[in-house]
Amino acid sequence: MRRRRRTVLVLATVLLLGLAGLGVVVVRPGPVAGWFGDAGDARQAGETSEPAPVAVLAESDPNAAQPTPDGVRELLDPLVADATLGSRVHVSVADVLSGQELYGKGADEETVPASVAKLVTAVTVLAARGPAYRIPTRVVAGENPGEVVIVGGGDPTLAVDEAAFYPGAARLTDLAEQVTQALGGTVPTKVIVDATLYSGPKYEPGWDDDIPTGGYGGAVTALMTDGARRDPVAARKALAATGNGGADRVADPDLTAGRSFARLLGAPVESVQRGRAPGPAGSGVGAPAPGSELGVVESLPVIRMVDFMIKDSDNLVAEALARQVALAREQPASFVGAATAMDDVLAELGLPADEASLTDASGLSRTNRLSASLLTDLIALAGNGSRPELAAIFAGLPVAGWSGTLLTRYASPVTTGGAGMVRAKTGTLTGVHAIAGLVTTADGRLLSFAVLTDRAPADTPEQTRQALDRIAAALAGCGCR
Incomplete structure (x- = not known):
């Protein structure tokens, strides 16, 4: 497997909207206009101020014991073999602080990502335009x-x-x-x-x-x-x-x-x-x-639009943001130009651009390809402090059982353990299901994960989504040592 990027302890101080201090407390995602002072606070007339954020994820502990690869493998192998995931499943799990890959199955192989491709869109537009850019x-x-x-x-x-x-x-x-x-x-x-x-x-x-x-x-x-x-x-x-x-x-x-x-x-x-x-x-x-x-x-600033795109999986916002990447890199503002520009920015960021082949920014196209390990690398880069503007991707990540596309998920007996412990982007097309994000283990260790399947049974989408959620929920409940 590819040697993974080592993330550093400053992660806990740079996840802007809630990964605060040495213990990670992720707060309810929402508008982030206040990040730019009065210039970014474009409230509508009569709109009330937002209440103080409410913590909805447990704190992580950077001193907690790290799961072992053998422990994670023992936990996940039976879950990854679930028939409702289909015949081809790509999985990557890594420890965020050490950067060690804890589990990989087809992790470096490209597959159809569906809407988790929006994580690439988010990172590339934040790098190319900057969080404060306005259109x-x-x-x-x-x-x-x-x-x-x-x-x-x-x-x-x-x-x-x-x-x-x-x-x-x-x-x-x-x-x-x-x-x-x-x-x-x-x-x-x-x-x-x-x-x-x-x-x-x-x-x-x-x-x-x-x-x-x-x-x-x-x-x-x-x-x-x-x-x-x-x-x-x-x-x-x-x-x-x-x-x-x-x-x-x-x-x-x-x-x-x-x-x-x-x-x-x-x-x-x-x-x-x-x-x-x-x-x-x-x-x-x-x-x-x-x-x-x-x-x-x-x-609104790009950072707000990234928030909308990720939290609600907004496809037209995604395509618009990708064209801003194209314009920033002097490419045509088209599907082809945006894909070329995003690939260029991935390479500039030191990410494995050879494991990405995108034809749109929303993930709606079945011709898109990404690897699971690219996604976990991308999440690590956004959180390791070397490019703090990229940490804006975490503000909009849905929280299991709480917000966005995870609002109504993690409610079954086999997945409730992930509620409030998983924060992730989802993706769905017929026969294609994906999820990628962060999870805090029972011991308080922060992990990044990505699970993508592109040959799932077309007639059991709810069962397939539950199987994905069960993997993340299992990670939330494990010590895996």
Whole structure:
């Protein structure tokens, strides 16, 4: 097996939102706008402050005895052989503080990762753009009098108004006010939508046929509102109640956003069409010169979007963040360009990029490939203190039985031992199931783990997920010495 990176004791001080001190106390994940002071605190009007975080994971103890490879093997071999996991299972378990690999089965072999690929997206965008980066949405004067052009910068969280899906998101209402003021109250006669920042197909060719219309994927465009959700309020309520992120999506997110913007300006909705913004221009005399900026709003910081993406497994946010990696590395903002850029950043970070072959950022494509050991290496790098900005991936990791995609899991008698002890990203496609994250053992030792299977029975998804959860729960309950 590959020699693994040794993580250092400072891990416990750099998992930003809760891995605090020498004993690791992971707190309830949630928005992290306050990390950047007033500039990052974009609460909506009337929104109350969040309560103090509540500890939901037991403390870890860096002085606790480390499990032995033989002990972990004895524990996991029977569980990994569960028939509901299918005929091909890839597993990696490592001790976070020592870096020692404790268990590996096909750990270095590439396999379909499903949504755990979002961990790669998170780390690469945090490295390429930085946690505080914000994505602009601009409006400029068009070529002809009366025309305004709204230019998408790739912010998937942009909202129409206060009924936003993403708390604290930038709003078209604010942008419309700026434009109205810049035009001296004159109502535009035409709204042009410029979403040309992105190139290539709007849907990745490796996606299953039902993904574009199934509620979890959608058209990837440089301009959209509320992640292309048709009814953001209903979608937000459903997510809060069930942890289910599916929602009815609009077919043309860029035009839909443009029509919403036209309504706010009082411009004719039927005037909205796609086009390109004129080049930058100086201020004109009288009417604004073509290309001159009339208004701009900025997204939440990247760190907040990473939080949303991981906690709720938000696929369109993932694709948008990957295109920011592409732009930062001067690649086309497309599926291909994003995949190339993410691979480059993995290599820059010293991670085994040869064990990754991604074609999208969300994990929806069946042509994606990752190894289990790459995931545990990535988790270790995010926590070892050498790149503290990467620790933001831990803020959104769902907690077993508490939040995100793990909200309703770890409730059966054979998995309840993992509730409040496991924090992980999940992934699911038909026949593909995965989970990767952190677990605290009964002795208080912190482990990283990844379990991926891509030949699971298609007719027993709940049993397969329970088998995955049983592995993590067993690690939580063991001393394994």
